[in-house]
Amino acid sequence: MVFEKDLNLDATELRLGLPGSSEESLRISNKRALPDMNDDSGVAAAKKCDQETAPPTKAQVVGWPPIRSYRKNSLQTKKIEAETSGMYVKVSMDGAPYLRKIDLKVYKGYPELFKALEDMFKFKVGKYSEREGYNGSEFVPTYEDKDGDWMLVGDVPWEMFINACKRLRIVRGSEARGLGCVV
Amino acid sequence: MNYFPDEVLEHVFDFITSHKDRNSVSLVCKSWYKIERYSRQRVFIGNCYSISPERLIARFPGLKSLTLKGKPHFADFNLVPHDWGGFVYPWIEALAKSRIGLEELRLKRMVVSDESLELLSKSFVNFKSLVLVSCEGFTTDGLAAIAANCRFLRELDLQENEVDDHRGHWLSCFPESCTSLISLNFACLRGEVNLGALERLVSRSPNLKSLRLNRAVPLDTLQKLLMRAPQLVDLGIGSYVHDPFSEAYNKLKIAIQRCKSIRSLSGFLEVAPHCMSAIYPICGNLTFLNLSYAPGLHGNKLMKLIQHCRKLQRLWILDCIGDKGLGVVALTCKELQELRVFPSDPFEAGNAAVTEEGLVLVSAGCPKLNSLLYFCQQMTNAALITVAKNCPNFIRFRLCILDPIKPDPVTNQPLDEGFGAIVQSCKGLKRLSLSGLLTDQVFLYIGMYAEQLEMLSIAFAADSDKGMLYVLNGCKKLRKLEIRDCPFGDAALLEDVGKYETMRSLWMSSCEVTLGGCKAVAEKMPSLNVEIIDESEQMEFNLDDKQKVDKMYLYRTLVGHRKDAPEYVWIL
Numbered sequence: 001m002v003f004e005k006d007l008n009l010d011a012t013e014l015r016l017g018l019p020g021s022s023e024e025s026l027r028i029s030n031k032r033a034l035p036d037m038n039d040d041s042g043v044a045a046a047k048k049c050d051q052e053t054a055p056p057t058k059a060q061v062v063g064w065p066p067i068r069s070y071r072k073n074s075l076q077t078k079k080i081e082a083e084t085s086g087m088y089v090k091v092s093m094d095g096a097p098y099l100r101k102i103d104l105k106v107y108k109g110y111p112e113l114f115k116a117l118e119d120m121f122k123f124k125v126g127k128y129s130e131r132e133g134y135n136g137s138e139f140v141p142t143y144e145d146k147d148g149d150w151m152l153v154g155d156v157p158w159e160m161f162i163n164a165c166k167r168l169r170i171v172r173g174s175e176a177r178g179l180g181c182v183v
Numbered sequence: 184m185n186y187f188p189d190e191v192l193e194h195v196f197d198f199i200t201s202h203k204d205r206n207s208v209s210l211v212c213k214s215w216y217k218i219e220r221y222s223r224q225r226v227f228i229g230n231c232y233s234i235s236p237e238r239l240i241a242r243f244p245g246l247k248s249l250t251l252k253g254k255p256h257f258a259d260f261n262l263v264p265h266d267w268g269g270f271v272y273p274w275i276e277a278l279a280k281s282r283i284g285l286e287e288l289r290l291k292r293m294v295v296s297d298e299s300l301e302l303l304s305k306s307f308v309n310f311k312s313l314v315l316v317s318c319e320g321f322t323t324d325g326l327a328a329i330a331a332n333c334r335f336l337r338e339l340d341l342q343e344n345e346v347d348d349h350r351g352h353w354l355s356c357f358p359e360s361c362t363s364l365i366s367l368n369f370a371c372l373r374g375e376v377n378l379g380a381l382e383r384l385v386s387r388s389p390n391l392k393s394l395r396l397n398r399a400v401p402l403d404t405l406q407k408l409l410m411r412a413p414q415l416v417d418l419g420i421g422s423y424v425h426d427p428f429s430e431a432y433n434k435l436k437i438a439i440q441r442c443k444s445i446r447s448l449s450g451f452l453e454v455a456p457h458c459m460s461a462i463y464p465i466c467g468n469l470t471f472l473n474l475s476y477a478p479g480l481h482g483n484k485l486m487k488l489i490q491h492c493r494k495l496q497r498l499w500i501l502d503c504i505g506d507k508g509l510g511v512v513a514l515t516c517k518e519l520q521e522l523r524v525f526p527s528d529p530f531e532a533g534n535a536a537v538t539e540e541g542l543v544l545v546s547a548g549c550p551k552l553n554s555l556l557y558f559c560q561q562m563t564n565a566a567l568i569t570v571a572k573n574c575p576n577f578i579r580f581r582l583c584i585l586d587p588i589k590p591d592p593v594t595n596q597p598l599d600e601g602f603g604a605i606v607q608s609c610k611g612l613k614r615l616s617l618s619g620l621l622t623d624q625v626f627l628y629i630g631m632y633a634e635q636l637e638m639l640s641i642a643f644a645a646d647s648d649k650g651m652l653y654v655l656n657g658c659k660k661l662r663k664l665e666i667r668d669c670p671f672g673d674a675a676l677l678e679d680v681g682k683y684e685t686m687r688s689l690w691m692s693s694c695e696v697t698l699g700g701c702k703a704v705a706e707k708m709p710s711l712n713v714e715i716i717d718e719s720e721q722m723e724f725n726l727d728d729k730q731k732v733d734k735m736y737l738y739r740t741l742v743g744h745r746k747d748a749p750e751y752v753w754i755l
Contacts, residue, residue, distance in 0.1 A: 063260035063667070064642070065529050065558060065585055066616075068317060070343040070371065071475075072529065078478060079528075146426060160457055164426050 094172040104162040236277035253293035272299040279306035287312040300325030304332035312338035319345040327353035338366040348374030355380040364388040368395035395419025398452040409438035419450035436461045449473035456484040466491035473499040501527040509541030513548025521554035539566035546573035554579040567601025571608035581616035587643040590620035603628035616640040626650035630657025638663040648675035665690040673700030688738035699728030705755035713737040715753040
């Protein structure tokens with residue numbers, strides 16, 4: 001801070017930020033222009049706002065926001081976990097020569113999941129209704145739950161489903177009849 | 184002065200429990216001083232460097248409970264290097280050598296080594312209670328020593344410590360004969376625990392009232408623990424993830440319903456939001472709810488949970504509750520006294536989900552509100568003025584706008600008037616933290632109106648020395664002042680150095696004070712330790728008095744310079 005002019009420590013200073021990013025964008029400067037004695041404080045403040053139009057990136061200010069390291073570390077851990085840990089399950093389709101694996105976490109709900117499965121295996125999922133299961137397709141999506149039972153995909157809320165699903169199986173044709181496939 | 188025998192006075196003093204009152208009593212006369220010091224059992228030391236353990240032991244031979252605080256508050260935010268100080272070992276060593284029958288030790292922001300925990304566990308036969316808040320330096324091995332050796336342990340309470348976790352065998356170290364536990368909190372431990380040992384421990388602890396689990400304790404273990412401890416008053420849930428149609432979940436519902444005494448609930452370190460309905464039966468009795476570590480709980484599920492909590496007095500949550508959710512709090516929690524809203528995404532300031540609207544709603548709906556910690560996206564003067572009118576009873580008011588110099592977004596003005604309204608209306612205000620765009624004006628208001636203020640935290644504020652001077656001249660009861668990134672220099676620092684002897688401490692970092700200014704304070708006030716903290720080694724090269732000091736921490740002390748300061752701390 002103090003020795004910048006003398007030793008040109010700018011060049012070798014360690015900062016959190018991309019190389020080439022300027023100091024202005026990184027530091028919130030506390031070196032305000034002292035307002036004139038006669039100046040209306042409102043005007044001075046407005047001037048200040050104009051000077052700082054480019055908001056500095058928040059992550060670079062040491063010790064801000066003022067939350068305990070323990071809490072900060074916890075949040076970061078949770079964020080990283082949420083982002084990196086996948087929920088990979090095997091997907092098999094009757095008649096296909098090999099299985100695939102998908103990460104259930106990347107989908108927000110059943111529509112996205114079905115679209116992905118349809119793209120992957122080149123088939124169409126029928127229309128879902130609670131009474132009749134899937135209507136209009138010879139393919140029915142099923143899953144094995146934590147108790148080892150084979151269930152119809154779509155009956156329970158999405159979050160419940162991704163927590164319970166161990167693997168997926170796209171059942172075809174005659175086998176599907178018992179699960180409510182109306183061909 | 185003495186109309187009564189000493190025993191009578193001693194008996195009278197037994198009823199005087201607050202530290203401040205007992206300190207006052209000891210100043211009345213020599214004989215009261217003597218009686219007070221022999222009968223004193225609980226001592227609070229707000230700065231471990233203000234006194235030495237030897238003098239403490241000499242004055243209070245009957246000491247049973249000691250509370251110590253080490254590092255300055257800004258150490259919580261990484262502004263103080265880790266090995267700055269605050270070591271508890273010398274205290275435990277000195278107490279162990281003496282005849283003090285220590286029973287309780289409460290530490291905050293101190294460095295606690297495994298050696299000190301081991302020494303503690305072996306030195307005091309009647310040791311009953313260990314509370315560690317925001318401490319570091321120990322591992323689960325130290326906890327194992329406490330568990331194994333403290334035969335009459337009642338309380339082991341670990342809050343937000345950085346613990347090196349060597350895995351869960353420490354729980355197995357509680358001997359079979361240990362049945363005295365009243366409170367066990369290990370929520371901050373990150374590693375696995377021996378679930379069987381935990382179950383057995385809870386089974387043989389009939390007095391257990393408070394149990395806070397860590398993330399590694401799954402739902403089915405929780406259910407078993409609750410079945411064994413339906414008398415719990417305070418529960419911290421670790422992992423709360425399960426299939427709501429499973430047998431384990433049904434069992435959990437039954438177990439929870441048996442726990443009719445639970446008044447305080449926290450944790451949910453891992454949570455599946457669709458399982459919250461099992462909690463509803465106990466919500467109606469809750470007075471404290473802490474969901475600030477449960478980012479998985481938000482939206483409708485969170486609001487539904489809160490709607491069941493009509494008796495809540497203290498609520499700690501994440502800002503993903505949103506202004507709307509705070510509206511639900513305002514409608515439901517009419518007994519609310521304390522609200523803390525933490526940021527769920529602290530580094531993406533644009534995503535903070537609460538604004539001034541949420542705060543205004545709560546202030547309107549919860550007239551008993553007296554304590555606030557609020558991290559938000561923005562704040563307006565109008566909102567603060569409304570809040571001040573609605574809630575004149577604030578004791579603690581800590582506002583943190585994530586962009587620290589943000590003005591009122593509606594008027595583009597600084598927030599001086601808003602905070603001014605708060606200090607004017609809340610005559611009992613003891614603690615205040617400011618943020619947002621602020622000029623010297625807000626400090627004029629603080630100096631004028633904040634007569635009871637004891638602690639003030641300032642960041643990125645003010646225009647000149649005048650700001651600091653208004654505060655130092657006006658706030659007669661000020662004990663702790665912490666300042667960062669403000670244009671306060673030597674003129675403000677040196678105006679009234681005698682004031683610092685009436686305070687516990689002053690912290691100034693990234694301000695305009697110079698080495699010369701700090702030296703002047705140290706010279707005039709030998710009863711203060713003036714520390715310069717500079718890790719960049721620039722102090723070695725350039726001893727120019729005009730150079731600005733990066734971090735200065737000064738505090739009153741009766742024992743002079745401390746001997747344990749690291750190289751980069753220079754005590755003037």
